[in-house]
Amino acid sequence: MKIRFASALTAVLLVVGLVSTATAQRSSDPTRWADAIAAFDADAASRPEGAIVLTGSSSFARWRTMEEDLAPLTVVPRGFGGSTMADVLHWVDRLVMPYKPRAVVLYEGDNDTFYGVAPTKVAGELKQIISKIHAALPDTRVYMLSVKPSLARVSVWDEAQKTTELYKQIAASDDRLHFIDVATPFLKADGKVMDGVFVDDGLHLNDKGNAIWAKAIKSALMEIEGEFELRKASGQ
Numbered sequence: 001m002k003i004r005f006a007s008a009l010t011a012v013l014l015v016v017g018l019v020s021t022a023t024a025q026r027s028s029d030p031t032r033w034a035d036a037i038a039a040f041d042a043d044a045a046s047r048p049e050g051a052i053v054l055t056g057s058s059s060f061a062r063w064r065t066m067e068e069d070l071a072p073l074t075v076v077p078r079g080f081g082g083s084t085m086a087d088v089l090h091w092v093d094r095l096v097m098p099y100k101p102r103a104v105v106l107y108e109g110d111n112d113t114f115y116g117v118a119p120t121k122v123a124g125e126l127k128q129i130i131s132k133i134h135a136a137l138p139d140t141r142v143y144m145l146s147v148k149p150s151l152a153r154v155s156v157w158d159e160a161q162k163t164t165e166l167y168k169q170i171a172a173s174d175d176r177l178h179f180i181d182v183a184t185p186f187l188k189a190d191g192k193v194m195d196g197v198f199v200d201d202g203l204h205l206n207d208k209g210n211a212i213w214a215k216a217i218k219s220a221l222m223e224i225e226g227e228f229e230l231r232k233a234s235g236q
Contacts, residue, residue, distance in 0.1 A: 054075055056108045070218050088125075093136075106126070114153055146164040
């Protein structure tokens, strides 16, 4: 039964990760993710408390080697592809709180920018998410990732950078908040987007892209979270 359940859950999460951007763009109703969130709920009991929750859009949902790539950090994958900052805000009580994480890593703003959501609105929703997390978990650290560049979304890159700048300002406002730059590693010396790191859609990362992405995220997390992981391993 456990094997069948795990297989079914994997299938559900795969569909979540591969959901088309067209479907996401047609609807701004966060309840469209109810099935995906229910799948996370069903899996919650098997996840440890005090780990690091990674939630956000398809760049997390499609990152199938996340747990392996971020080891020895203990992480809980909670990406749901095609989501926006407003979606995380709506579901944060179920995406984050049940795990009582010591840290949360958030990747949103990519789809928001593409759908024409103003950077100030995205930043405002981020602040609300942080407030909700800290109301329930005052000591939990929140890491916000910059919007990454992509070949498919060069036309909105200027807006994406405005969104990222607001993230930086938010991160600088509280010692519990941290900013991770995942944009620079994907830019060439001339500032153009690197090629050879995306799948055919020019948006989602291939294995090479995920390796670059993972290195940037792990490096930033290990500076603070690595110490906590070592303490936990040693029983301190």
